[in-house]
Amino acid sequence: MLNERIERIGLSSREAERRLKKYGHNILEKKKKISALKIFLSQFNDFIVWVLIIATIISGFIGEKADAITILIIVVMNAVLGFIQEFKTEKSLEALKELAAPTAKVIRDNTIKVINAEDLVLDDIVVLESGDRVPADCVVIENSNLMVDESLLTGESIGVEKNTYSKDCNIYMGTIVLTGRGKAQVVQTGMSTEMGKIAGMLQSIQEEKSPLKEKLAFLGKILVIICIAICFIVTLTGIARGQGKYEMFLLGVSLAVAAIPEGLPAIVTVSLALGVSKMLKRNALIRKLPAVETLGCTSIICSDKTGTLTQNKMTVKVLYFENNTYELDGKKEIPENTLLKKAFVYCNDCNFDFKEMNIEKSLFGDPTETALIKAFFNKSSQLKDFLSKSKRVYDKPFNSDRKMMSVIMKEGVKETVYVKGAPEKIIAKCKYILLRGELKEFNDYYKRKVERAVENMSYKALRCIAAAYKPRNITKNNMEENLVFLGVAGIIDPPRREVKDAVLKCKIAGIRPVMITGDHKNTAYAIGKELEICEKQSQVISGEELDNLTDKRLLRIIDDVSIFARVSPKHKLRIVKAFKEKGNVVAMTGDGVNDAPAVKESDIGISMGVSGTDVTKEASSMILLDDNFTTIVSAVEEGRVIYNNIRKFIRYLLSCNLGEVLTMFLASLLYLEPPMLPIQILFVNLATDGLPAIALGVDPASENVMLDKPRYKKESIFARGLKEKILIRGSLIGICTILAFIVGKWWGMNLTTCRTLALSTLIISQLIHVFECKSEKHSLFEINIFTNWYLIGSVFISLILLLLIIYLPFLQKIFHTVALKSSQWFIVIFFSGIITFINSVYLLIRHKKEK
Numbered sequence: 001m002l003n004e005r006i007e008r009i010g011l012s013s014r015e016a017e018r019r020l021k022k023y024g025h026n027i028l029e030k031k032k033k034i035s036a037l038k039i040f041l042s043q044f045n046d047f048i049v050w051v052l053i054i055a056t057i058i059s060g061f062i063g064e065k066a067d068a069i070t071i072l073i074i075v076v077m078n079a080v081l082g083f084i085q086e087f088k089t090e091k092s093l094e095a096l097k098e099l100a101a102p103t104a105k106v107i108r109d110n111t112i113k114v115i116n117a118e119d120l121v122l123d124d125i126v127v128l129e130s131g132d133r134v135p136a137d138c139v140v141i142e143n144s145n146l147m148v149d150e151s152l153l154t155g156e157s158i159g160v161e162k163n164t165y166s167k168d169c170n171i172y173m174g175t176i177v178l179t180g181r182g183k184a185q186v187v188q189t190g191m192s193t194e195m196g197k198i199a200g201m202l203q204s205i206q207e208e209k210s211p212l213k214e215k216l217a218f219l220g221k222i223l224v225i226i227c228i229a230i231c232f233i234v235t236l237t238g239i240a241r242g243q244g245k246y247e248m249f250l251l252g253v254s255l256a257v258a259a260i261p262e263g264l265p266a267i268v269t270v271s272l273a274l275g276v277s278k279m280l281k282r283n284a285l286i287r288k289l290p291a292v293e294t295l296g297c298t299s300i301i302c303s304d305k306t307g308t309l310t311q312n313k314m315t316v317k318v319l320y321f322e323n324n325t326y327e328l329d330g331k332k333e334i335p336e337n338t339l340l341k342k343a344f345v346y347c348n349d350c351n352f353d354f355k356e357m358n359i360e361k362s363l364f365g366d367p368t369e370t371a372l373i374k375a376f377f378n379k380s381s382q383l384k385d386f387l388s389k390s391k392r393v394y395d396k397p398f399n400s401d402r403k404m405m406s407v408i409m410k411e412g413v414k415e416t417v418y419v420k421g422a423p424e425k426i427i428a429k430c431k432y433i434l435l436r437g438e439l440k441e442f443n444d445y446y447k448r449k450v451e452r453a454v455e456n457m458s459y460k461a462l463r464c465i466a467a468a469y470k471p472r473n474i475t476k477n478n479m480e481e482n483l484v485f486l487g488v489a490g491i492i493d494p495p496r497r498e499v500k501d502a503v504l505k506c507k508i509a510g511i512r513p514v515m516i517t518g519d520h521k522n523t524a525y526a527i528g529k530e531l532e533i534c535e536k537q538s539q540v541i542s543g544e545e546l547d548n549l550t551d552k553r554l555l556r557i558i559d560d561v562s563i564f565a566r567v568s569p570k571h572k573l574r575i576v577k578a579f580k581e582k583g584n585v586v587a588m589t590g591d592g593v594n595d596a597p598a599v600k601e602s603d604i605g606i607s608m609g610v611s612g613t614d615v616t617k618e619a620s621s622m623i624l625l626d627d628n629f630t631t632i633v634s635a636v637e638e639g640r641v642i643y644n645n646i647r648k649f650i651r652y653l654l655s656c657n658l659g660e661v662l663t664m665f666l667a668s669l670l671y672l673e674p675p676m677l678p679i680q681i682l683f684v685n686l687a688t689d690g691l692p693a694i695a696l697g698v699d700p701a702s703e704n705v706m707l708d709k710p711r712y713k714k715e716s717i718f719a720r721g722l723k724e725k726i727l728i729r730g731s732l733i734g735i736c737t738i739l740a741f742i743v744g745k746w747w748g749m750n751l752t753t754c755r756t757l758a759l760s761t762l763i764i765s766q767l768i769h770v771f772e773c774k775s776e777k778h779s780l781f782e783i784n785i786f787t788n789w790y791l792i793g794s795v796f797i798s799l800i801l802l803l804l805i806i807y808l809p810f811l812q813k814i815f816h817t818v819a820l821k822s823s824q825w826f827i828v829i830f831f832s833g834i835i836t837f838i839n840s841v842y843l844l845i846r847h848k849k850e851k
């Protein structure tokens with residue numbers, strides 16, 4: 001038999017901690033730790049790298065041993081770089097999983113706390129509400145219409161009713177509460193649960209494949225083929241020119257290793273993962289990595305009103321009863337109306353902590369409900385007295401479809417029904433009205449009076465809740481019929497101040513904010529107008545009007561609708577589908593369990609960190625930790641920045657690789673000696689490819705990304721001129737490098753000096769080009785190049801490495817270089833800088849003219 005004390009006040013924190021130590025966490029399987037060694041070894045899991053290693057070893061045996069060793073060291077260093085990137089990514093994904101871990105509401109030390117589901121222990125009392133995922137195997141000890149979806153265990157998708165202390169009082173870990181509320185005591189945790197017996201843990205974060213990464217992997221394959229073909233030509237012409245076969249073979253393979261952008265998909269993941277942590281700092285928790293990519297294309301943001309656009313700080317401003325309107329902070333004295341008070345306070349699911357004297361601090365729960373109590377009570381002791389006079393015997397909870405709730409209360413021996421909900425729902429169910437203690441027929445005259453009062457309140461952006469009661473002939477079936485109308489409360493929920501700016505930002509960025517709310521049309525319009533989401537009343541349509549529209553008609557008008565009011569969750573799915581059909585990329589928020597299908601259907605499903613249910617969180621790709629609309633806009637902005645950064649390093653990496661390949665290819669076409677040796681090519685790859693590219697991945701936005709229209713979802717990563725930029729710039733890097741080599745020969749320098757010239761020109765052109773990649777629109781002269789210290793640092797390191805291999809005698813021997821004189825540096829600087837200089841001057845003049 002259950003310990004009654006525990007049932008009432010829950011376990012103490014100390015006891016829970018003791019049990020946690022003794023019995024362990026409530027998890028199904030130990031999370032596999034990422035094996036660092038495995039990640040390191042996977043860096044060598046590349047055919048072409050193995051060809052290089054074997055070729056190096058063979059050539060080491062027959063020729064230069066020092067060369068072979070250095071090449072191997074470079075290969076290992078490359079692997080270390082790759083390892084660091086991947087390890088960091090894995091770690092941040094792991095950290096994310098922890099953050100997105102499921103939570104549970106539990107009573108401990110006599111208060112309701114939200115804890116990680118992992119920390120639940122035996123005998124904990126969990127509080128369950130619709131939309132919650134049951135966190136452990138439990139028995140129900142308190143129940144109000146509790147219905148659970150057990151399809152996960154049984155495959156049966158019909159809800160199963162659960163009752164207290166009966167044979168169907170067991171509820172199982174992983175199942176979902178469909179409707180109702182309840183409390184349950186934990187009887188099994190972790191691997192001892194039914195779920196533990198059958199299946200692995202439900203993943204809280206899905207590692208879906210990023211479409212961009214997939215496309216790049218495909219592109220990589222094509223590039224491999226092209227590179228290998230070019231490497232063949234370079235190798236064969238070298239051999240035809242009389243160079244050593246092994247030497248040329250090694251050169252060909254080194255070129256392939258350097259030129260193939262094998263790291264591209266990995267860097268995409270790194271920058272998406274870094275993006276995730278940046279978004280987290282702005283309160284957006286990403287659950288699915290590809291969402292980072294999609295966020296940047298968002299063209300419509302469908303947002304709930306309450307709590308997202310508004311503050312969710314509710315206060316009752318107006319009470320209407322007996323044909324009179326009373327302002328709560330007005331001068332007019334408000335007569336006592338006990339029945340209205342009872343309806344709003346008894347028919348209420350707030351939780352209380354009566355140790356607190358202050359009413360503000362003693363109430364927990366839905367702000368609408370706490371506001372109604374605060375309208376009638378100042379002290380928690382008075383409330384406690386009031387509540388002790390009756391007992392709830394039955395209830396039908398509130399949900400966004402019904403838009404009302406009702407309770408049967410036992411006061412002494414007498415049972416009474418109290419109901420509250422959206423005015424039109426309540427009005428439709430009332431047969432009488434209470435006026436000066438007398439029941440009168442609720443005829444059209446009285447109805448119109450009430451409707452007019454509600455209309456007036458809603459124009460002032462007040463959220464209206466009506467109350468009714470039923471004094472006799474009560475059964476569970478008829479409890480919401482033939483009610484007596486009592487009155488209406490008008491609640492103010494001020495808009496969040498920062499949202500107006502965010503809305504403006506959206507509009508400039510070509511994104512349309514749309515409000516979807518369960519609230520009254522006029523209330524929604526008043527708030528929407530204040531936030532500048534809409535201008536005219538004609539931009540608002542209600543759920544009822546939506547029902548009367550055919551799909552075709554909806555598609556025709558949807559571009560003009562900015563507010564959907566008095567909608568139920570089922571409407572949301574239709575709205576998302578219609579927007580998507582119009583070619584939009586839709587972000588959609590949701591909190592309740594019924595919102596999950598729409599959240600899932602949208603391109604970016606957004607759930608609420610504070611008020612959201614587990615089911616909706618699981619269906620979403622992003623969680624708003626602060627439930628704030630502004631956070632969505634920040635996440636979209638961050639998504640755009642990250643996508644731009646991915647374009648930046650793709651531009652950089654591919655044009656550099658093209659430059660490298662072309663240098664060697666042009667030399668073989670011109671029948672010249674190879675302008676670089678294998679070891680030098682691999683050095684270029686190590687010194688310039690890795691670090692600066694990663695640094696570009698975290699580049700702060702150099703242009704205001706929210707001034708452009710959203711990009712087209714299916715747009716290629718190379719769209720908007722990127723392909724041309726890569727081809728032209730890559731070719732110019734190759735041509736300039738080969739020209740430096742030719743000029744050296746022309747001036748009678750020896751081959752080693754010419755190669756040092758070519759090597760330095762190639763590296764320095766790339767290091768200059770990396771700064772050009774910071775902006776797609778502006779030249780080097782127009783942007784601030786000092787905004788990214790990682791980039792400056794990585795360029796500095798690359799430069800130092802170059803100087804070291806040119807000036808340190810023992811490295812000169814290994815890398816076959818010579819110290820350059822200042823006149824030779826002039827050639828290097830001239831050929832690496834000339835293109836950038838001409839291009840920047842040209843852009844500067846053009847932009848000046850455009851202004």
Ligand code: ATP
Pocket residue numbers: 304305306307366368369398399400401403404405420421422423463464465466516517518519520
């Ligand atoms: P949003 O979808 O923007 O969050 P909302 O929170 O106003 O909007 P609902 O919670 O579905 O949407 O509420 C719809 C209507 O139901 C409200 O306008 C109000 O009249 C009524 N209502 C809200 N909360 C309660 C409640 N706890 N009990 C009874 N009626 C309620």
